Amino acid sequence: MIRSFRFQLALRATLVLGGALAAVSLVSLLTLRRSLDRELNTSIMNVAQIQASSLTDEPNGEMHFHEWELTPEEANSVRDLIRYSEVWRTDGVSLLRNQYMKGDLPLNRALLAEAGAGKLVWADGSWNGTPIRSLYYPLERLGIAHRNHVLQVAAPLTGRDALLDRVGSFLAVLTVLIAAAAFTGSWWLAGRAMRPVHEIIDQAEAIGAGSLDHRIHAYADTREYRRLVDVLNTMLGRILGAFEAQRRFTADASHELRSPLTAMRGELDLALRRERSAAEYRRVLESSLDEVVRLSRITEDLLTLARSDSGALVARPEVVDVVDVTARVLDRLRPRAQEKGVGLDLAGEGTAEAWVDSGLLRQVVWNLADNALKFTPAGGEVRFTVRAQADSVWVDAEDTGPGFGAIDPEDFFRRFYRADQARTHDVETTGTGLGLAIVKAVAHAHGGDVEAANRSTGGARVTVRLPRGQRS
Numbered sequence: 001m002i003r004s005f006r007f008q009l010a011l012r013a014t015l016v017l018g019g020a021l022a023a024v025s026l027v028s029l030l031t032l033r034r035s036l037d038r039e040l041n042t043s044i045m046n047v048a049q050i051q052a053s054s055l056t057d058e059p060n061g062e063m064h065f066h067e068w069e070l071t072p073e074e075a076n077s078v079r080d081l082i083r084y085s086e087v088w089r090t091d092g093v094s095l096l097r098n099q100y101m102k103g104d105l106p107l108n109r110a111l112l113a114e115a116g117a118g119k120l121v122w123a124d125g126s127w128n129g130t131p132i133r134s135l136y137y138p139l140e141r142l143g144i145a146h147r148n149h150v151l152q153v154a155a156p157l158t159g160r161d162a163l164l165d166r167v168g169s170f171l172a173v174l175t176v177l178i179a180a181a182a183f184t185g186s187w188w189l190a191g192r193a194m195r196p197v198h199e200i201i202d203q204a205e206a207i208g209a210g211s212l213d214h215r216i217h218a219y220a221d222t223r224e225y226r227r228l229v230d231v232l233n234t235m236l237g238r239i240l241g242a243f244e245a246q247r248r249f250t251a252d253a254s255h256e257l258r259s260p261l262t263a264m265r266g267e268l269d270l271a272l273r274r275e276r277s278a279a280e281y282r283r284v285l286e287s288s289l290d291e292v293v294r295l296s297r298i299t300e301d302l303l304t305l306a307r308s309d310s311g312a313l314v315a316r317p318e319v320v321d322v323v324d325v326t327a328r329v330l331d332r333l334r335p336r337a338q339e340k341g342v343g344l345d346l347a348g349e350g351t352a353e354a355w356v357d358s359g360l361l362r363q364v365v366w367n368l369a370d371n372a373l374k375f376t377p378a379g380g381e382v383r384f385t386v387r388a389q390a391d392s393v394w395v396d397a398e399d400t401g402p403g404f405g406a407i408d409p410e411d412f413f414r415r416f417y418r419a420d421q422a423r424t425h426d427v428e429t430t431g432t433g434l435g436l437a438i439v440k441a442v443a444h445a446h447g448g449d450v451e452a453a454n455r456s457t458g459g460a461r462v463t464v465r466l467p468r469g470q471r472s
């Protein structure tokens with residue numbers, strides 16, 4: 001069950017504070033009770049000593065206390081302070097008691113016997129419904145004549161109990177009040193502390209797919225919430241970026257697919273308008289085939305990039321000789337290079353084994369060679385170099401074409417990015433702008449990278465690094 005943070009916080013604060021207060025109250029009550037008890041005992045003991053020492057022996061052996069009658073008001077005003085004294089013979093016969101006592105104190109014969117043996121004995125009990133504390137005080141210390149006499153002094157516990165009751169109730173009421181105040185206070189505070197969170201949530205909720213450029217402003221000026229707001233805004237920025245990229249990609253892709261389709265449709269429309277000769281039909285079909293080939297290449301490229309986006313690009317890595325794969329791809333392109341009058345060669349003998357997907361590696365080499373051949377004018381030179389080192393294999397494609405010019409070479413790796421076609425004045429160089437993006441995606445999928453630069457002697461250099469990966 002999901003509970004309210006506010007309620008939980010208030011509840012915990014109340015429990016902690018209430019518990020602490022209750023514990024403190026309990027300890028205070030116990031301490032108070034102990035000190036009251038000590039005081040009472042001291043007072044009983046004092047009375048016992050005074051009474052014992054002031055017992056007057058009559059010549060006939062009788063005893064009496066020095067005392068005087070209290071008026072009823074006086075008796076009432078000192079009710080809790082009053083002490084009762086009675087002298088017992090050890091066989092339980094009462095010899096003497098205060099004049100103001102209406103009857104004998106409750107006697108515990110076993111304790112009387114103990115006191116008769118010379119011990120001080122304390123006992124709590126009740127007398128006429130009043131709780132009392134008694135001290136059995138042996139009188140033998142007054143002389144041999146009192147060997148069998150014990151003085152019992154008793155005090156009511158009502159005063160002590162009433163005080164403890166009052167203090168106890170006061171502390172209980174205080175604890176409850178403070179706990180209630182703690183609950184209300186922390187409920188209020190938690191509400192205030194949570195308000196920015198609610199506001200941030202409200203603002204975040206209001207941002208939809210169409211308003212991703214909106215930002216959260218709530219409480220961005222409070223240090224505690226600043227980070228949350230910053231993180232959310234950064235995340236929104238990233239989502240917006242990804243959204244934009246996706247939108248641009250879809251738009252560019254549709255555009256690239258539409259051009260060949262439109263061209264083909266126009267041509268087919270025109271061809272069908274009237275009867276044509278077999279040669280004319282053939283020409284139209286050939287041109288359509290060209291467009292279809294172009295379309296399937298673009299579709300293939302888009303698929304590769306989509307797989308790269310979903311992280312499913314390196315499906316089948318295996319041990320591959322990079323020199324061998326490069327040589328085979330270049331061999332396929334050699335007729336085209338010869339036709340154009342461009343030299344195409346591969347430096348790098350022996351083998352350079354790496355753990356890669358051979359299909360993707362072919363695509364990389366093909367794209368680099370295609371670009372180099374496309375942009376290098378007749379009489380130029382395209383040179384591939386494959387180098388292997390401990391951890392990585394490098395494939396280097398250099399040409400003597402125009403190079404990347406003043407544009408940041410990183411830009412050429414963006415999808416659908418092409419430099420101004422006017423720069424080359426060559427229809428043949430028209431491409432989709434996906435080749436280098438694929439090269440980069442493949443390199444990254446293998447944990448490698450790619451770099452493009454202008455050569456110092458003119459021309460372009462693109463270098464792909466592939467980690468050799470797990471060795472068989």
Ligand SMILES: Nc1ncnc2c1ncn2[C@@H]1O[C@H](COP(=O)(O)OP(=O)(O)OP(=O)(O)O)[C@@H](O)[C@H]1O
Nearest residue numbers: 371372375403412418419431432433434435436460
């Ligand atoms: N060897 C090179 N020399 C000069 N410019 C290059 C070279 N290789 C790439 N470029 C520039 O980078 C751009 C992007 O290259 P990329 O391979 O991604 O696309 P493309 O070749 O135009 O199209 P595609 O490869 O999809 O058919 C090219 O249009 C070109 O402007």
Ligand SMILES: [Mg+2]
Nearest residue numbers: 371431435436
């Ligand atoms: Mg290309």
